[in-house]
Amino acid sequence: xxxxxxxxxxxxxxxxxxxxxxxxxxxxxxxxxxxxxxxxxxxxxxxxxxxxxxxxxxxxxxxx
Amino acid sequence: xxxxxxxxxxxxxxxxxxxxxxxxxxxxxxxxxxxxxxxxxxxxxxxxxxxxxxxxxxxxxxxxxxxxxxxxxxxxxxxxxxxxxxxxxxxxxxxxxxxxxxxxxxxxxxxxxxxxxxxxxxxxxxxxxxxxxxxxxxxxxxxxxxxxxxxxxxxxxxxxxxxxxxxxxxxxxxxxxxxxxxxxxxxxxxxxxxxxxxxxxxxxxxxxxxxxxxxxxxxxxxxxxxxxxxxxxxxxxxxxxxxxxxxxxxxxxxxxxxxxxxxxxxxxxxxxxxxxxxxxxxxxxxxxxxxxxxxxxxxxxxxxxxxxxxxxxxxxxxxxxxxxxxxxxxxxxxxxxxxxxxxxxxxxxxxxxxxxxxxxxxxxxxxxxxxxxxxxxxxxxxxxxxxxxxxxxxxxxxxxxxxxxxxxxx
Numbered sequence: 001x002x003x004x005x006x007x008x009x010x011x012x013x014x015x016x017x018x019x020x021x022x023x024x025x026x027x028x029x030x031x032x033x034x035x036x037x038x039x040x041x042x043x044x045x046x047x048x049x050x051x052x053x054x055x056x057x058x059x060x061x062x063x064x
Numbered sequence: 065x066x067x068x069x070x071x072x073x074x075x076x077x078x079x080x081x082x083x084x085x086x087x088x089x090x091x092x093x094x095x096x097x098x099x100x101x102x103x104x105x106x107x108x109x110x111x112x113x114x115x116x117x118x119x120x121x122x123x124x125x126x127x128x129x130x131x132x133x134x135x136x137x138x139x140x141x142x143x144x145x146x147x148x149x150x151x152x153x154x155x156x157x158x159x160x161x162x163x164x165x166x167x168x169x170x171x172x173x174x175x176x177x178x179x180x181x182x183x184x185x186x187x188x189x190x191x192x193x194x195x196x197x198x199x200x201x202x203x204x205x206x207x208x209x210x211x212x213x214x215x216x217x218x219x220x221x222x223x224x225x226x227x228x229x230x231x232x233x234x235x236x237x238x239x240x241x242x243x244x245x246x247x248x249x250x251x252x253x254x255x256x257x258x259x260x261x262x263x264x265x266x267x268x269x270x271x272x273x274x275x276x277x278x279x280x281x282x283x284x285x286x287x288x289x290x291x292x293x294x295x296x297x298x299x300x301x302x303x304x305x306x307x308x309x310x311x312x313x314x315x316x317x318x319x320x321x322x323x324x325x326x327x328x329x330x331x332x333x334x335x336x337x338x339x340x341x342x343x344x345x346x347x348x349x350x351x352x353x354x355x356x357x358x359x360x361x362x363x364x365x366x367x368x369x370x371x372x373x374x375x376x377x378x379x380x381x382x383x384x385x386x387x388x389x390x391x392x393x394x395x396x397x398x399x400x401x402x403x404x405x406x407x408x409x410x411x412x413x414x415x416x417x418x419x420x421x422x423x424x425x426x427x428x429x430x431x432x433x434x435x436x437x438x439x440x441x442x443x444x445x446x447x448x449x450x451x452x453x454x455x456x457x458x459x460x461x462x463x464x465x466x467x468x469x470x471x472x473x474x
Binding site for chain 2: 011012013014017018019026028029030031049052053055056057
């Protein structure tokens with residue numbers, strides 16, 4: 001599975017970092033950064049939570 | 065005959081229900097029963113407001129999130145159809161970017177997102193812990209009963225915002241006094257207005273000082289935007305005032321109402337008091353945010369292009385209200401939604417709204433509440449209400465729901 005992040009949609013809520021801190025971080029303005037495009041399987045539940053709580057619908061988890 | 069009815073056919077009531085609706089006096093933590101009934105019947109229905117207008121009310125979680133995330137709605141109170149709030153507190157006024165649309169909204173909002181990044185907020189945690197501990201020390205040293213709202217709930221967010229903005233320590237008392245008046249139950253609209261202007265003038269002054277001598281704080285960073293020609297001094301002041309107002313009474317009410325809800329649910333309070341697990345404390349914060357929902361008048365928008373949703377068309381020029389309070393009690397998302405259960409996973413609640421206007425300060429609010437809920441009941445394990453629940457006055461008519469006062473003892 002591959003994570004896609006549309007940073008121009010990001011509203012800097014940081015909720016992806018709270019949900020999956022091994023996969024997401026924030027830049028100096030709080031805009032999301034993708035650390036791990038293809039996270040390990042054990043991180044996928046956290047990523048799914050990040051997808052669900054992102055207020056800007058800026059994150060997707062897609063089949064590779 | 066079996067298919068004939070005796071007597072006249074009862075008239076089908078076609079009256080549009082009024083909004084807001086009264087809560088049940090017995091369940092001050094639950095949404096109005098009428099709203100729960102509407103949610104059961106339909107995801108979308110018209111309601112009548114104080115001014116006779118009839119916007120749509122969105123009752124269910126999925127549709128609420130969909131509309132709040134839709135670019136065909138506007139947060140601009142001047143747009144046709146915007147559902148206006150009525151309140152004894154007077155008009156809403158224009159609060160910087162929260163009543164604007166993108167791209168201007170995004171441009172201004174991004175100027176102040178930095179301090180709310182998760183790591184920056186975490187760096188503030190020790191300062192918030194100190195503020196909370198000091199206020200508890202003061203309460204324990206003073207007489208009982210004490211009003212938790214005045215002694216604890218209101219000062220915390222005010223002092224935290226001082227930290228965040230960079231208000232010098234010597235000015236904290238001035239800042240506290242005036243911010244207290246801005247939200248005080250007994251203050252007249254004139255007194256509130258005067259206090260608000262005092263604070264605005266004060267913030268404008270500090271921003272001016274930071275223009276000349278920048279420091280490492282948010283007011284300096286806002287001042288920097290003036291220097292870069294991105295905003296003027298007036299806009300900078302409005303922005304600083306917005307950050308104060310948006311985070312003050314909201315957080316305070318979550319502290320007081322959350323404490324009352326926990327005192328009414330001793331099993332949940334015991335779980336929280338006896339845990340060392342930061343995750344359970346964080347989970348309790350999410351559940352209380354889901355369960356209480358203080359922004360009871362709902363998120364409101366004007367629709368700018370027709371939106372088809374749940375088998376209906378919301379037309380351009382109509383208004384729409386998302387009462388997140390019932391979205392958070394949607395049984396399809398949160399099983400047994402009317403039960404307070406701090407062990408449930410409530411992270412997907414919409415207490416902070418959703419979409420591009422989702423509360424900017426939510427990481428800070430969450431951290432403040434984690435410190436408060438994780439500290440107060442451990443340090444004062446015998447905390448109890450000093451009166452009966454019947455005597456507590458709830459803020460039925462206010463923009464932000466909560467309690468006017470909460471006398472406690474231990």
